[in-house]
Amino acid sequence: MDIHALQQIVHRTRDARRKQTIPKFSPADRDQLIHKYHPDFRASAYRSIRFGPNEGEKTVVELATLLEGDSPIHDDLDLTPQYQTDVLVIGGGGAGCAAALHAQGAGAKTILATKLRLGDSNSVMAQGGMQVSVAPEDSPVTHFLDTLKGGHMENDHALLKVMVEEGPSIAKWLLELGVLFDRQADGNLHVKKGGGSSKPRLVTCSDYTGLEIMRVLKDEVLNQKIQLLEFAAAIELLSDDSGACTGAIFKDLDNQRHVVVAAKSVILATGGIGRLHIQGFPTSNHYGATGDGLCLSYRMGAKLAHIDTFQYHPSGAVYPEQLIGALVTEGIRSEGGQLVNAKGDRFVNELDTRDVVSSSIIRECEEGRGIRTMSGRVGVWLDTPILDAEHGAGTVEKHFPAMMLQFERFGIDISKDPVLIYPTLHYQNGGVKIDTNSETNVKNLFVAGEASGGLHGRNRLMGNSLLDLMVYGKRSGLTAAGRAGSMKQGKLTLKHLERFRAEAKQHGNVSGVISPMILPAYTRKVG
Amino acid sequence: MATDDTQNVIDQPEVMKPRMATIEIAGKKVEVPEGITVVKAMWYAGIDVVRGIGCLGGFCGACATYYRTKDDPKVRTCLACQTAVQDGMCFTMMPPFPARKATYEIQKLQDPKQDLFNFYPEAPLCRNCNACTEACPQRIDVREGVWKAVFGDFKSVSEMFMDCVMCGMCTPVCIADIAPNLVALYVSRAQGAHFAEKPIGLDTRIKEIQDGRFNDEWNNILKMSDKELAEHCATVR
Numbered sequence: 001m002d003i004h005a006l007q008q009i010v011h012r013t014r015d016a017r018r019k020q021t022i023p024k025f026s027p028a029d030r031d032q033l034i035h036k037y038h039p040d041f042r043a044s045a046y047r048s049i050r051f052g053p054n055e056g057e058k059t060v061v062e063l064a065t066l067l068e069g070d071s072p073i074h075d076d077l078d079l080t081p082q083y084q085t086d087v088l089v090i091g092g093g094g095a096g097c098a099a100a101l102h103a104q105g106a107g108a109k110t111i112l113a114t115k116l117r118l119g120d121s122n123s124v125m126a127q128g129g130m131q132v133s134v135a136p137e138d139s140p141v142t143h144f145l146d147t148l149k150g151g152h153m154e155n156d157h158a159l160l161k162v163m164v165e166e167g168p169s170i171a172k173w174l175l176e177l178g179v180l181f182d183r184q185a186d187g188n189l190h191v192k193k194g195g196g197s198s199k200p201r202l203v204t205c206s207d208y209t210g211l212e213i214m215r216v217l218k219d220e221v222l223n224q225k226i227q228l229l230e231f232a233a234a235i236e237l238l239s240d241d242s243g244a245c246t247g248a249i250f251k252d253l254d255n256q257r258h259v260v261v262a263a264k265s266v267i268l269a270t271g272g273i274g275r276l277h278i279q280g281f282p283t284s285n286h287y288g289a290t291g292d293g294l295c296l297s298y299r300m301g302a303k304l305a306h307i308d309t310f311q312y313h314p315s316g317a318v319y320p321e322q323l324i325g326a327l328v329t330e331g332i333r334s335e336g337g338q339l340v341n342a343k344g345d346r347f348v349n350e351l352d353t354r355d356v357v358s359s360s361i362i363r364e365c366e367e368g369r370g371i372r373t374m375s376g377r378v379g380v381w382l383d384t385p386i387l388d389a390e391h392g393a394g395t396v397e398k399h400f401p402a403m404m405l406q407f408e409r410f411g412i413d414i415s416k417d418p419v420l421i422y423p424t425l426h427y428q429n430g431g432v433k434i435d436t437n438s439e440t441n442v443k444n445l446f447v448a449g450e451a452s453g454g455l456h457g458r459n460r461l462m463g464n465s466l467l468d469l470m471v472y473g474k475r476s477g478l479t480a481a482g483r484a485g486s487m488k489q490g491k492l493t494l495k496h497l498e499r500f501r502a503e504a505k506q507h508g509n510v511s512g513v514i515s516p517m518i519l520p521a522y523t524r525k526v527g
Numbered sequence: 528m529a530t531d532d533t534q535n536v537i538d539q540p541e542v543m544k545p546r547m548a549t550i551e552i553a554g555k556k557v558e559v560p561e562g563i564t565v566v567k568a569m570w571y572a573g574i575d576v577v578r579g580i581g582c583l584g585g586f587c588g589a590c591a592t593y594y595r596t597k598d599d600p601k602v603r604t605c606l607a608c609q610t611a612v613q614d615g616m617c618f619t620m621m622p623p624f625p626a627r628k629a630t631y632e633i634q635k636l637q638d639p640k641q642d643l644f645n646f647y648p649e650a651p652l653c654r655n656c657n658a659c660t661e662a663c664p665q666r667i668d669v670r671e672g673v674w675k676a677v678f679g680d681f682k683s684v685s686e687m688f689m690d691c692v693m694c695g696m697c698t699p700v701c702i703a704d705i706a707p708n709l710v711a712l713y714v715s716r717a718q719g720a721h722f723a724e725k726p727i728g729l730d731t732r733i734k735e736i737q738d739g740r741f742n743d744e745w746n747n748i749l750k751m752s753d754k755e756l757a758e759h760c761a762t763v764r
């Protein structure tokens with residue numbers, strides 16, 4: 001069926017829909033909807049982890065298999081270090097850059113190692129903004145309560161309190177580094193309202209918030225001459241006799257050699273797992289988002305939290321085929337973009353939390369009110385032209401230049417035509433459990449950013465991740481640096497691996513995979 | 528790395544029986560389904576890519592690529608993750624270009640507009656050839672940006688380069704050896720750190736937090752039972 005013919009219904013019903021308000025779901029209806037349609041509740045996609053710190057807990061099969069996977073390291077590997085540092089930061093996204101800058105700024109010798117180039121990460125793609133309670137009618141407490149509600153009340157209170165309270169000073173730090181947040185006429189930060197938030201709280205840089213922050217942080221990492229190891233994928237951590245973390249082993253992706261780095265403490269900032277394509281979902285994530293940090297920490301004995309819940313962003317592109325899974329920013333819905341099914345009806349309050357909106361889109365599609373593309377994918381319409389209709393011609397172009405360009409490349413003008421969307425695997429709600437210094441239960445092993453867990457509960461609110469990265473990047477960097485002075489470099493051993501392998505053996509070594517994955521297996525085997 | 532073919536996302540129904548296009552990747556002819564992205568075409572052709580792919584979303588600039596379409600002599604630039612292949616297309620990824628980046632302490636600059644000439648003395652030598660603008664896959668008027676930077680219009684430059692993904696494709700083409708993106712990055716940061724207005728509301732909020740203005744509210748909610756807290760959350764609008 002021709003998609004252009006099908007989209008006429010969006011244009012035809014626009015005027016009638018503009019006058020409509022759709023109430024949010026009652027708590028009971030919302031729970032029912034989520035239980036029925038959210039991918040987190042598909043029991044068949046889950047299994048128990050057989051051993052390790054989270055033994056007996058459920059997670060998606062894809063992740064469980066990697067967690068139980070074997071290390072690529074042989075126990076006779078020569079552990080003589082090529083590098084020695086106070087603080088080793090693994091991962092070159094937002095959390096990693098923030099951690100490295102603060103650690104080095106506090107006087108610790110710092111190495112930043114990352115799998116791809118510095119900055120190639122999820123962080124550059126953040127479009128929607130960063131939550132900071134700066135508006136006069138807002139407060140850190142309100143930010144806390146909104147987040148708690150969004151996270152189904154399961155957020156770690158201590159982690160969350162720290163994040164909301166340090167938000168404003170983080171925004172100031174970024175401004176001082178030269179990040180160009182959008183302003184109001186009076187010079188104050190312009191704030192937008194995001195899904196699930198009661199007050200406008202998103203600070204933005206046009207729809208390039210992550211790109212702008214990362215351009216600045218990357219530049220600053222280079223200016224501060226922080227030692228970089230690029231195309232270096234961490235494949236194992238190192239531990240001393242007491243089990244404390246003492247460094248890491250990397251694979252140099254250019255020549256496949258092993259590189260051993262001795263460090264007094266290690267900060268893992270390896271991001272999320274979108275590229276595992278759990279439950280077959282497309283993803284908005286970057287090429288290297290394969291959950292490596294979870295596997296590495298787990299083998300060290302670090303406990304994971306909330307790893308049975310993932311965020312499926314409601315609006316991943318379904319058409320054109322080249323953009324499958326790419327994010328259509330929530331900003332569109334914040335500004336009044338409406339979701340419309342094949343019959344031309346709205347079916348959910350667009351500003352409800354992401355899990356609710358995603359579930360309702362899946363419901364529409366499963367109950368036959370979705371729109372099918374030529375290639376057999378299904379989605380619902382996001383009425384983007386309505387923004388120009390509501391706020392004046394040129395609004396879409398002015399407020400969403402990145403998205404306009406992305407679709408224009410494929411001949412689609414989103415200010416005139418609606419876009420087809422379906423939920424896309426977007427964020428790992430849980431991760432390695434940390435305390436308010438970003439430290440795990442393994443001494444001297446810190447985890448910051450999306451790889452960590454607890455703060456967001458069972459569902460992350462839009463814009464809270466960028467803040468999480470900066471706050472816990474900073475805290476991990478400062479704590480690790482603070483310790484470095486009074487500390488000796490621990491012994492480099494693979495004791496934790498011996499322990500892990502013994503456990504795996506007891507459970508029959510059933511996983512059969514080597515982890516971490518490092519990069520997804522997209523290359524077709526030819527011939 | 529690429530050890531397991533079971534998760535191959537390319538074998539989706541729409542590309543199982545696609546119309547095929549003959550393209551040339553770094554000089555080698557291959558057949559790939561028409562319309563998939565340049566990045567996916569490389570995977571489809573069995574090429575492992577480590578360098579040259581980052582975000583896959585059009586934001587990181589890792590996938591800077593030169594290409595040419597059938598029978599057209601013009602060599603163009605694109606982001607490989609954002610561009611569809613067509614029959615007869617030839618492309619090759621751009622290696623990292625050894626541009627010189629100045630280092631600076633952004634907050635300590637005394638006269639950022641003048642300092643530009645110390646950090647990037649080549650910037651005023653722009654010869655207006657427009658090659659940089661033509662090379663930019665983000666459609667930034669790069670040449671105009673370089674001029675504005677030199678004339679001290681830092682605000683305009685910072686707005687113009689908000690779309691810059693730092694792909695670096697404007698750099699190798701410059702006959703004056705300018706790296707326009709690095710100039711613009713310095714200018715944007717200087718604009719933010721030195722010339723943008725200070726947001727008063729932000730300082731007020733930071734002070735309120737330091738002064739403990741919210742302490743009573745915190746004490747109140749943090750001693751609530753789970754049930755009370757849930758009820759309290761429900762009242763927030």
Ligand SMILES: Cc1cc2nc3c(=O)[nH]c(=O)nc-3n(C[C@H](O)[C@H](O)[C@H](O)COP(=O)(O)OP(=O)(O)OC[C@H]3O[C@@H](n4cnc5c(N)ncnc54)[C@H](O)[C@@H]3O)c2cc1C
Nearest residue numbers: 091092093095115121122123128129234271449450463466
């Ligand atoms: C498209 C998109 C839009 C988003 N929009 C927003 C938004 O508007 N607001 C918001 O708050 N959040 C947003 N998010 C979420 C947020 O951007 C991410 O959660 C956040 O950027 C994660 O940051 P990070 O530093 O933890 O990880 P990343 O930024 O993903 O960085 C991880 C780094 O670790 C490296 N790495 C991974 N494995 C290894 C290894 N084994 N060895 C060495 N290095 C490794 C990676 O290469 C990468 O450099 C968005 C996410 C996406 C994908």
Ligand code: SF4
Nearest residue numbers: 663691694695697708
């Ligand atoms: S200005 Fe240069 S670096 Fe920036 S997007 Fe354009 S070509 Fe790429």
Ligand code: SF4
Nearest residue numbers: 653654656657659701
């Ligand atoms: S390519 Fe160099 S010389 Fe030519 S317009 Fe751009 S900056 Fe000026």
Ligand code: FES
Nearest residue numbers: 581582583588608
């Ligand atoms: S991979 Fe990041 S822009 Fe293409």
